Amino acid sequence: MLKKILIILLFFPVYLSAQINTDRVMSIARNALYFEDYVLSIQYFNQVINAKPYLYEPYFFRGLAKIYLEDFQGAEADCTAAIELNPFVVGVYQIRGLAKIRQGKFDEAIADYEKAISYDPENITLWHNLTLCHLQKEDYKAAEIDLEQILRVSPRYTRAYLMRGEVALKQQDTIRAMNDFDKAIEIDKYDPDAWTSRAILKLQQGEYASAETDLNQSIHLNTKNAGNYINRALAKYHQNNLRGAMADYDIALDIEPNNFIGHYNRGLLRAQVGDDNRAIEDFDFVIKMEPDNMMAIFNRGILRSQTGNLGGAIMDFSTVLQEYPNFLAGYYHRAEARRKFGDRKGAEADEYQILKAQLDRRNNTNANNTLADNKTEEDIEEGGNKTRKKSDKNINNYRRIVIADNSENEQRYSSDYRGKVQDKNVNIKLEPLYVLTYYEKESDVKHIVHYNKYIDALSQSKILPKRLQITNAEAALTQQQADFHFALIDTHTSAIVDEPTNPLKRFARGLDFYLVQDFSNSIEDFTQAILLDDTFFPAYFMRALVKYKQLEYQRAEEAISTPVAPGASKPKEIGSFDYEMVKKDLNKVIALAPDFIYGYYNRGNLLAMLKDYRAAIVDYDKAIELNANFAEAYFNRGLTHIFLGNNKKGIADLSKAGELGIISAYNVIKRFTELPE
Missing domain, CATH: 1.25.40.10 (Tetratricopeptide repeat domain)
Known part of the structure; x- marks a missing residue:
């Protein structure tokens, strides 16, 4: 028994608060934060703060997690603690400013953004939020000064023109506002907000037919904005198109069932046409x-x-x-x-x-x-x-x-505050990789249960605590679930000591480490499972997945302006060798289980990310050959065709993906279909 306890202690120094490896725990915590597991990330940040309360970073990142959880008061307090420890980090002022905005403390937020700008005077995000704060304060002169600075730094930043147009409207200068909205559309004709802004101004000027045309463009680019349908209904009403107006109110209320204006106006129009x-x-x-x-x-x-x-x-x-x-x-x-x-x-x-x-x-x-x-x-x-x-x-x-x-x-831009340091790329992205896990997000549209005979048999074994699911829509752990898997790590460690040559025990603990975002220990366990049984393909599959996520996080860290103090070390650059290791594991999955379609799908995603689009299409083709209703494979193959310039093939695949339940495919189709004249 003493030997068992010593082994456990040697293997898990990270969880002993007296001897915590803070760098390692911080890395795990930031992994959890990046992958939107906010409750779990806060637990890890708490461990670092308890061990080393003099570090600013855990306070800052815990505050960021609280922002996402809408605990704005707690986020402000954490950022304040971080600033007291290190007053020179731009990102901390940026996030504290956002927390103050959400509490209506605009004067204090302005002070934070001005302080951050003094350190980083060409940061568009900071100027953007400062402008919106001045708009909330109705300080239009200050807002115009902010916008001049934004356009000096970034002359093609369309949001600046839209906000400047709003400032002009506040001052009853419709000519200047129209010029700014026209300029925004000239710069980016695919921005639905630019068309909407100009349409609303045209409605106010009584140019109803022209407003309807602009709203058609905006709706073409974004079908989920109820306000656009409400405004287009108004334009149609003024042109005596009552039926068309009612149809738009119908759509608006499908999107936003509690819209007051939609119900009131539709009631009036229904009364006018006798639908009492x-x-x-x-x-x-x-x-x-x-x-x-x-x-x-x-x-x-x-x-x-x-x-x-x-x-x-x-x-x-x-x-x-x-x-x-x-x-x-x-x-x-x-x-x-x-x-x-x-x-x-x-x-x-x-x-x-x-x-x-x-x-x-x-x-x-x-x-x-x-x-x-x-x-x-x-x-x-x-x-x-x-x-x-x-x-x-x-x-x-x-x-x-x-x-x-x-x-x-x-107020159209009043909630458009920017600056969450780890905001994901808002551009069009591939559907995520598939993973083996116990938890899946619920979907109102798709209700597909992904099945594989081998994985189902593995789930039926008594090794795993829950049914294993194949999904690309992972759910973040709740506090209770996180505690459950931390406890399971200890349980599985004891089982490994008793049966050190059992690959399933290693695999089970590797899943627990993965779920609590401890990627290094997770990879180690999957590696040990493979060494014990080199034919056990789920271990290869999960090792590839976890390694890929590690690399994704590192790439994100390199791509964003990470809020670190001057002189801090940057993340190590990622080489092609790292991705080759992921590909090698997926190759092994496909060799061991040629009917496991998720191996082809995940390898296709990896190849697409590496811009080897033609090879990616081959893998998506194989996945679709094995399952003709594989929605995500159609979606990703469609995007990959578009990346290659084959829009017709791409749109056909995206259409199929939408038919199979990926609703976002329709918005992507609109982006790559020519706008109507």
Whole structure:
């Protein structure tokens, strides 16, 4: 027993807080952070902080993890601790500024960004966020100075032109705003926000046909923005295309079911075309969202009266009249409903109120009459203004289409803060590699269970604690799951001491190390499993996967501006030999298990990443040959064809991938299909 304990202690010095290898734990923690396992990464950062509280890095990266978990107060506190330990790291001010923004502390955020800029004056991300803070403060002069600096450093930064256009609009300078939006489109015609910004300005100027054209372009590039459909519906409405407007509201509400403007306006249009019952459904929804919305209640009352629900109509009219006792249209409609309902006395009382108000108006004795500033309902119906702002509470405008307030339009960039140091590449990317794991993200679209006879048999063995899944949609561990696998590492270590020649024991512990992001120990265990049984292909498969992830993380570290102190060492450069080792393992997987399609798929991804596109296509071809419904292989083969310039073949594959459940394929197709004239 003593021998067993000594072996365990020698193998795992990393987990003993008194003798922690902080460099190693920091590396594991940053792995976990990069692969979005935020809860687990915080545990590792805690270990480093407990062992060496004088290091700034664990505080900073723990703060970054908290940003992703939306613990903004905790993130600010951690960044403050990091700054106290090292006040010269740009990234720390950058992240603390973001945490302060999320708490509405714009003055403090501005101070952080200005401090960071003093160290890194050409950092576009810092200037971008500083500009947005000044916009939130309505300090337009300062925002313009920021934007001039951004464009001096990066003249083709389209976001700067869009923000400068917004600043011009705030100052009622529509000509300058239009010039900036035009410039943004000239620089990048594939930016949907540029088309949207110009379209909204055209809507405000009454250029409805031209606005619709711009919105068509924006929707072509981004089909998931409900606001674009809402705005295009408005453009169509002003061109008397009611059916087209309703169709756009339908799409907007599919994307964003709780959109107030969508339901209210669709209710009005449904009422105009006689679809009363479905119009009532829309107003029911609005009233559920805003129980005191008198315009929606009044519109529902009219519709209830028209559909024979006189009791409900009278109740709605009474609710409105209690709030607006001088609203003559309310008395008119309630009188009509009461008369149909058989309440002659109530109808006559309402008619008396109307008559009295008309006499008072004629005699100018009630200057505060609330009927559309002394207009009749017919006057309102024929009025020139067909819209009202959402904040407009004038009950007489109940039949007008709702448009967003200026403040809502102006907030389009208010959440577009940049600067999470480890943000992933937002460009089009291949679908991820497949992995053997116990946890998979749930999908609302795809419900495919990936099966392999050998892997299923391995799952049925008593060695593994859970059913092994084949997936490329790994789920991050919860706190409970992380604790479970840390405990399993100890359990499996004891089992290895008892059976040192059992490759499955090594493989099981290698999976646990992988799940807690300890890649080095994971690779070591898979290597030992292979040495014990060189025909055990899952160990080759997982060793290739973990090594690839190590390399991916190292590449990301090299690609981003890592927030390290001046003079700190940079990550070691990655050579082709490292990737050759990954490829060698995948070659072995394919040799040992030629029907294991995920070996071909993963090797295809590796080759595509290395820009050996034709070889990658051969592997994707084989994977699809073995499984004609392999959605991810179609998606990746489609992108690879596009990388080679074969757009037609690429779009055909992407279409198949979308058909099989990868919805993002449709957005990619739009990116590589010519824009309509």
